[in-house]
Amino acid sequence: MSWPGLESKPSPIAGTGLFATQVFTSGQKLLPYLGKVIDSPPRSAPGQPTFILEIKPGVWIDGQTENNLARFANHSCAPNAELVFDEEQKEAWLIARQTIPVGEEITFDYGFSLAESLFHPCQCGQANCVGKIIASPLRPALLRHLRFSRPRD
Ligand SMILES: [Zn+2]
Numbered sequence: 001m002s003w004p005g006l007e008s009k010p011s012p013i014a015g016t017g018l019f020a021t022q023v024f025t026s027g028q029k030l031l032p033y034l035g036k037v038i039d040s041p042p043r044s045a046p047g048q049p050t051f052i053l054e055i056k057p058g059v060w061i062d063g064q065t066e067n068n069l070a071r072f073a074n075h076s077c078a079p080n081a082e083l084v085f086d087e088e089q090k091e092a093w094l095i096a097r098q099t100i101p102v103g104e105e106i107t108f109d110y111g112f113s114l115a116e117s118l119f120h121p122c123q124c125g126q127a128n129c130v131g132k133i134i135a136s137p138l139r140p141a142l143l144r145h146l147r148f149s150r151p152r153d
Pocket residue numbers: 076077078122123124125126128129130131132
């Protein structure tokens with residue numbers, strides 16, 4: 001399976017990743033995030049796949065379908081792409097946030113809640129990695145939570 005300028009292959013972050021085979025510029029559309037649109041939040045549990053994403057408040061997309069190449073894109077705490085919902089086309093797309101050189105892995109913010117993050121460790125390897133897959137606005141709250149829940153000595 002392929003999409004112009006992109007390929008899936010083993011990733012240093014997790015499992016299979018999505019990689020650029022051409023240069024993308026900031027703001028450029030990468031590929032659609034295909035799947036079933038649902039109006040109730042996912043139930044999080046350990047070891048479950050991470051293909052259900054909130055594409056706008058109160059709307060989720062389940063990207064676990066064979067033809068959704070974008071499902072291979074990993075989460076990162078310093079992503080080079082973002083998931084944007086096109087209201088007119090009713091489609092979610094991955095869009096480049098910056099220039100993406102050939103060979104670079106495509107990553108975006110999965111936007112997980114605090115509850116979801118507890119089941120999903122992050123191994124993005126970025127200097128600012130918080131160790132959990134969690135929406136960027138929630139990261140300071142997560143770090144405070146982890147600091148105060150450390151066992152006392
Ligand atoms: Zn990370």
